[in-house]
Amino acid sequence: MTRQRNPQDSKYRQADWNEPLLFEMSVSGKIAHRLPAVEDEVKSLVGSLDAIIPAAMRRKHSPNLPEISELQVVRHFTRLSQMNFSVSSGIYPLGSCTMKYNPLINEQAALNPGLAWLHPYQDVSTCQGALELMWELEQWLAELSGMDAVTLQPPAGAAGEFTGVMVIRAYHKHVMNEGDQRKEMLIPDAAHGTNPASAAMAGFKIVVLPSSSEGLVDLDALKAASGPQTAGLMLTNPNTIGVFEKDIGEIAGIVHDSGGLLYYDGANLNAIMGISRPGDMGFDVVHMNLHKTFSTPHGGGGPGSGAVGVKEKLTELLPVPRIVKAKDGRFDLNYNLPQSIGKVHGFYGNFGVLVRAYTYICALGREGLRRTSEIAVLNANYIAHHISQIQGFSLPYSPNTPRMHECVISAKNLAEETGVTAMHVAKRLLDLGVHSPTMYFPLIVPEALMIEPTESESKEDLDLLIGAFKQISNEAYSNPDIVKSAPHSTALRDLDEYRAAHPKTLTLSWKMHLKRTAK
Amino acid sequence: MEFKHPYLPVTKEIESEMLNSMGKKSLEDLFGNIPEDYRLKRDLDIPTSKTELEVARRVQELASKNKSADTGRVFLGAGAGIHYIPSVVPALATRSEFLTSYTSYQPEISQGMLQTLFEYQSMMAELLGIAVVNSSMYDMATGLAEAVLMAARVNKKRSRFLVPDTINPVHLQVINTFAEPAGITIEQVGHDQKSMLLDLADLRSKLDNQVAGVYVENPSYLGFIESQVDEMSRVVHDAGSLLVAGVDVLSLGILQPPGDYGSDIVVGEGQYLGSAVSYGGPYLGVFGCRDSMKLIRQLPGRLVGMTRTSNEPYERGFVLTLVPREQHIRREKATSNICSNQALVAVTAAVYTSTLGPEGFRHLGEIIAYRSHYAAKQLNKISGVTAPAFGASFWKEFVVRFEGGVSARMVHESLLKRDLHGGKILTEEYPEFGESMLLCVTELHSKTTIDELVEVVRNVVTNGGGTR
Ligand SMILES: Cc1ncc(COP(=O)(O)O)c(C=O)c1O
Numbered sequence: 001m002t003r004q005r006n007p008q009d010s011k012y013r014q015a016d017w018n019e020p021l022l023f024e025m026s027v028s029g030k031i032a033h034r035l036p037a038v039e040d041e042v043k044s045l046v047g048s049l050d051a052i053i054p055a056a057m058r059r060k061h062s063p064n065l066p067e068i069s070e071l072q073v074v075r076h077f078t079r080l081s082q083m084n085f086s087v088s089s090g091i092y093p094l095g096s097c098t099m100k101y102n103p104l105i106n107e108q109a110a111l112n113p114g115l116a117w118l119h120p121y122q123d124v125s126t127c128q129g130a131l132e133l134m135w136e137l138e139q140w141l142a143e144l145s146g147m148d149a150v151t152l153q154p155p156a157g158a159a160g161e162f163t164g165v166m167v168i169r170a171y172h173k174h175v176m177n178e179g180d181q182r183k184e185m186l187i188p189d190a191a192h193g194t195n196p197a198s199a200a201m202a203g204f205k206i207v208v209l210p211s212s213s214e215g216l217v218d219l220d221a222l223k224a225a226s227g228p229q230t231a232g233l234m235l236t237n238p239n240t241i242g243v244f245e246k247d248i249g250e251i252a253g254i255v256h257d258s259g260g261l262l263y264y265d266g267a268n269l270n271a272i273m274g275i276s277r278p279g280d281m282g283f284d285v286v287h288m289n290l291h292k293t294f295s296t297p298h299g300g301g302g303p304g305s306g307a308v309g310v311k312e313k314l315t316e317l318l319p320v321p322r323i324v325k326a327k328d329g330r331f332d333l334n335y336n337l338p339q340s341i342g343k344v345h346g347f348y349g350n351f352g353v354l355v356r357a358y359t360y361i362c363a364l365g366r367e368g369l370r371r372t373s374e375i376a377v378l379n380a381n382y383i384a385h386h387i388s389q390i391q392g393f394s395l396p397y398s399p400n401t402p403r404m405h406e407c408v409i410s411a412k413n414l415a416e417e418t419g420v421t422a423m424h425v426a427k428r429l430l431d432l433g434v435h436s437p438t439m440y441f442p443l444i445v446p447e448a449l450m451i452e453p454t455e456s457e458s459k460e461d462l463d464l465l466i467g468a469f470k471q472i473s474n475e476a477y478s479n480p481d482i483v484k485s486a487p488h489s490t491a492l493r494d495l496d497e498y499r500a501a502h503p504k505t506l507t508l509s510w511k512m513h514l515k516r517t518a519k
Numbered sequence: 520m521e522f523k524h525p526y527l528p529v530t531k532e533i534e535s536e537m538l539n540s541m542g543k544k545s546l547e548d549l550f551g552n553i554p555e556d557y558r559l560k561r562d563l564d565i566p567t568s569k570t571e572l573e574v575a576r577r578v579q580e581l582a583s584k585n586k587s588a589d590t591g592r593v594f595l596g597a598g599a600g601i602h603y604i605p606s607v608v609p610a611l612a613t614r615s616e617f618l619t620s621y622t623s624y625q626p627e628i629s630q631g632m633l634q635t636l637f638e639y640q641s642m643m644a645e646l647l648g649i650a651v652v653n654s655s656m657y658d659m660a661t662g663l664a665e666a667v668l669m670a671a672r673v674n675k676k677r678s679r680f681l682v683p684d685t686i687n688p689v690h691l692q693v694i695n696t697f698a699e700p701a702g703i704t705i706e707q708v709g710h711d712q713k714s715m716l717l718d719l720a721d722l723r724s725k726l727d728n729q730v731a732g733v734y735v736e737n738p739s740y741l742g743f744i745e746s747q748v749d750e751m752s753r754v755v756h757d758a759g760s761l762l763v764a765g766v767d768v769l770s771l772g773i774l775q776p777p778g779d780y781g782s783d784i785v786v787g788e789g790q791y792l793g794s795a796v797s798y799g800g801p802y803l804g805v806f807g808c809r810d811s812m813k814l815i816r817q818l819p820g821r822l823v824g825m826t827r828t829s830n831e832p833y834e835r836g837f838v839l840t841l842v843p844r845e846q847h848i849r850r851e852k853a854t855s856n857i858c859s860n861q862a863l864v865a866v867t868a869a870v871y872t873s874t875l876g877p878e879g880f881r882h883l884g885e886i887i888a889y890r891s892h893y894a895a896k897q898l899n900k901i902s903g904v905t906a907p908a909f910g911a912s913f914w915k916e917f918v919v920r921f922e923g924g925v926s927a928r929m930v931h932e933s934l935l936k937r938d939l940h941g942g943k944i945l946t947e948e949y950p951e952f953g954e955s956m957l958l959c960v961t962e963l964h965s966k967t968t969i970d971e972l973v974e975v976v977r978n979v980v981t982n983g984g985g986t987r
Contacts, residue, residue, distance in 0.1 A: 013628075014630070014631070015631075019634065021637075021638060022642075023638075030876075031876055031878055032605075032874045032875075035879060035962060036886070036962070039966045041966065042889050042890060042893040043889060045893055045896055046889050049885060049888055052888060052892050053744070053773065053774070053888060053912060053914070054744060056746055056749070057748075057775050058773060058774070059774055059775055059881075060779075062772075062877045063645045064645045065642055065872060065877045066642075066873050066876060068876070070607060073611070073870065073874050074607055076873070077612075077869075078611065078614065080634055081614040081615075081616040081617050081631055082631065083630045084616040084617065084620050084628065084629050084632050085616075085620060085629065086615060086617075086619040087619035088618075089616065092620075099621060101526055102619050103525075103526060105574055105575065107618070108575070111609070114579075114581075114583060114584075114587050115578075115581070115582050115585065115797070115798070116796075116797050117588045117601075117795055117796060118586075118587065118588060118796060118797070118798040119588045120798050120799035121597055121943050122586070122593065122595065122940060123935060123940065126585060126586035126935075127585045127798065128584045128585065129582055129584030130581070130798050133581050140565050143564050144565070155657040155658065155800060156657065156860070157858065157859060158846070159657060159661070159857075161856065166696070166700070169700065192847075193847040194846050194847075196850040197846035197853045199851065201668075201697070201700065201855075201856055203700030203702070206850075206851045244552040246553070249554065249556060249557070272553075273563075274559060275558065276558055276559060277559055280559070281557050289859075291859060295526075297618045297863075298620065299618055299620075299861075299862050299863030299864075299866075300618075300622070300623070300635075300863055300866060301623070301636075301654070301859060301861075301862030301863075302655065302860040302864075303800070303801035303864060342693070343689060343692045343696060344696055345657060345658060345799075346599075346658045346661070346689055346693065346788075347598075347599065347658075347689075347799025348800070349799070350801040351797050351798040351799055351800045352795075352797045352798075352800065355578075362566070362569050362574045363526070363570075363571065364526065364568055366562050366566070366568075367567060367568055368524050368527070369565065370563070371527060372526070374546055375534075377546075378529065378538070378546060378549065381549050386541070430625060435628070436624075455529070456527075458528035459529065459533050459536070459537060491628065492627055492630055492828065492834060492836050493627050493828070494828050494830060495626050495828060495836045496828065497838055499826050499827065501840045505826070506815075507825040507826070508644075508651045508652075509637075509640050509641040509644040509650060509652060510638075511641065511644045512644075
């Protein structure tokens with residue numbers, strides 16, 4: 001198919017450099033870096049390498065790594081960076097991922113050598129500032145979530161979930177002596193995939209709760225599913241369709257009465273900072289995605305941080321070490337917690353990410369955090385209202401209830417009337433200079449497009465997004481092929497995913513490529 | 520007065536305009552669904568908003584309470600590595616388009632990130648001598664825990680996993696956290712007291728058709744090189760178990776790659792590849808396996824694959840592939856719960872690895888070997904000091920033992936006074952070693968600094984701890 005660029009498409013697009021792989025640029029003998037020579041005295045004392053490294057363990061063939069010059073390295077990765085869409089390039093309304101602005105002061109802070117160049121096993125007297133930062137961040141996150149203690153160890157949201165459900169497991173097992181009995185974790189059908197995956201890793205049987213016709217927790221279903229076998233309920237509030245679970249008090253009552261605990265997936269915390277707190281709603285354990293609500297960059301997929309907060313009765317179960325502050329104000333690490341679930345990371349978590357979350361909270365402060373949530377909610381409702389007015393799009397489940405920080409739009413009517421699906425809409429948005437929303441999640445919404453604009457987007461950008469949906473709707477009803485064959489203007493299109501995954505053509509490294517093409 | 524903030528583009532006036540457009544009167548209308556009982560009726564107990572300048576000052580204040588390890592005077596390793604970072608590495612890896620994107624769900628607009636991660640996977644595969652590497656796990660410790668779970672999925676009916684008893688104790692703790700709820704028992708295999716190498720007889724006696732996998736650490740946590748890998752590989756595979764190797768990626772310019780001795784799954788710490796030590800994170804779990812669909816289908820984490828456009832003229836491109844293993848599709852049946860990973864650290868490792876090249880890796884491996892052996896030899900000359908305390912051979916780290924009433928802590932304190940930092944103290948964790956510490960020597964440690972360290976140790980030991 002030849003490419004036709006629609007004059008209405010965005011003029012912005014990723015660079016299309018046709019950049020070769022490093023391996024294809026390699027010329028034997030080139031170098032991009034020099035290391036210092038070993039001092040003669042050192043060499044003469046030590047003698048030959050052959051004498052110190054056993055011959056059987058010496059590498060026999062040099063690794064087939066690229067040999068290129070320093071400028072080639074610079075150009076290569078500069079070009080590859082330009083072949084990407086990012087928050088710095090344009091609106092990125094990927095629902096559930098909270099793609100907000102990543103303030104640059106955060107980056108500068110994390111690069112400060114007094115923070116970046118600390119070894120985790122340094123004497124605590126030489127890293128008091130780092131411990132103070134972490135301790136303060138723990139206090140702030142506890143206050144924000146209404147919890148009594150926080151661990152910063154889990155390196156991502158899913159790791160936070162695993163940590164949290166392990167804490168729940170340890171509570172039933174060691175505190176209540178009901179470990180053998182409480183084997184079931186209740187999880188709504190609309191929950192994020194990491195929830196059931198994390199609970200399964202902690203050894204729980206997953207019991208799926210159907211959503212009510214309003215898209216909320218179905219109280220009857222919850223009552224029927226809860227019992228002496230229940231370990232807990234994993235929930236997010238505002239929930240996955242962006243609506244606040246108004247019956248949260250009753251939900252918590254049902255779970256607690258059955259002896260289970262409430263787990264809060266804090267991926268949606270951006271909606272309620274300073275407005276409402278999971279701890280006050282009755283949740284016992286929460287995880288917070290610092291790479292979402294607290295602005296740390298997503299880095300093309302990570303790193304993140306999944307800090308976990310718990311109520312008083314669970315603090316002894318948190319991972320070791322815990323940061324402690326002595327009466328004299330000195331900080332230390334405490335490894336002596338016999339009931340702890342153990343360790344969930346090699347050290348203390350993604351410290352560099354914690355530094356960024358710390359500076360973000362400093363910069364916004366209590367009034368800024370609250371205002372952040374207000375605008376995040378305002379923006380999401382503005383989007384929900386205006387996009388659901390566009391022909392072909394609707395806002396299923398409780399259409400008259402306000403959304404919180406995100407909304408799930410359905411393209412069901414559009415699909416039925418024009419054959420243009422949510423996938424087509426998402427791909428056409430790419431032509432218009434907008435990143436696609438999250439698609440086909442949650443499963444309870446047909447042709448789902450989950451949009452989370454965040455507070456970072458201005459009204460002008462929101463209008464651009466709404467305008468893009470209008471244009472796509474017009475195209476779908478007048479000339480649907482334009483949308484169905486999208487994208488047209490992106491750097492690359494129509495990649496063969498079947499070929500990518502087929503065992504005969506699967507190519508996960510250059511080594512596999514060479515092996516497969518040699519045949 | 521209206522609160523204004525650089526991160527918040529919606530003014531009160533725009534707010535009203537937006538509310539009007541949707542027929543709402545006030546912001547309160549949007550929060551009406553939150554019951555009164557669950558409203559926070561006070562301000563958060565968090566400090567008030569600071570300007571950028573004030574934030575920068577606060578960060579500097581905190582940073583100045585720490586002692587940075589960028590001086591080449593800190594001899595700590597034990598799973599976190601202090602190495603030189605070429606200036607091109609952070610400059611390129613932190614480019615905003617890499618930094619502020621998320622997982623490449625839309626390949627049409629993410630070819631740069633996808634290609635970079637494919638190059639990361641490919642370069643790690645070359646270093647490790649193995650075909651497949653995923654696009655990152657959180658760190659080596661959790662990577663190893665996932666390797667244990669993966670081995671038990673591949674060998675479905677087996678529920679035991681063997682590790683050497685010289686294993687990194689923190690890694691052991693992390694794998695225990697993950698293995699226990701999965702019903703996998705972790706058992707330790709003994710070692711030879713003098714060489715520290717794995718006791719092959721003990722390994723043979725523990726291997727049976729219940730063992731899903733066996734772990735080899737190379738070089739080991741305690742620094743020695745495990746040289747019996749070929750024999751181990753044979754014994755482990757004869758029992759139908761998988762060989763899982765944990766390696767130091769920086770050693771692979773001079774040491775045999777784990778793929779060459781038949782490792783089925785490989786893990787390593789990728790922080791060494793161009794990322795600062797950063798007080799323990801973010802790090803990078805390098806995770807790979809052999810080219811076998813039986814293994815690949817059980818891999819945790821994201822994979823980038825090379826493909827082409829569906830139609831002619833074909834153009835090369837990259838996509839996330841084999842996603843049906845992952846949590847967003849398979850939910851509780853996924854191979855792992857991992858979603859966000861350490862992609863930017865993998866980007867960093869890709870830039871670092873291409874900057875060093877094959878020559879750089881070999882040279883770095885040699886520099887480290889020379890410097891660490893120089894340090895050990897000089898320390899060993901001191902009466903009352905043994906370095907290395909044991910082991911036939913080592914590369915970057917080694918255990919040093921102090922005798923004659925001198926404690927490792929005394930040595931540590933004396934070094935601190937001289938603005939040096941010794942290795943990790945092992946005395947409590949390994950009482951059988953006596954007073955000991957694990958020293959790590961890298962390219963950052965000049966001969967002069969090593970000599971200084973040796974002098975301080977000599978002083979302490981000679982004066983029985985009375986330092987001047
Ligand atoms: C609702 C929800 N829960 C959990 C997660 C998992 O977080 P992470 O990707 O940091 O592991 C995500 C994000 O991907 C999410 O959107």
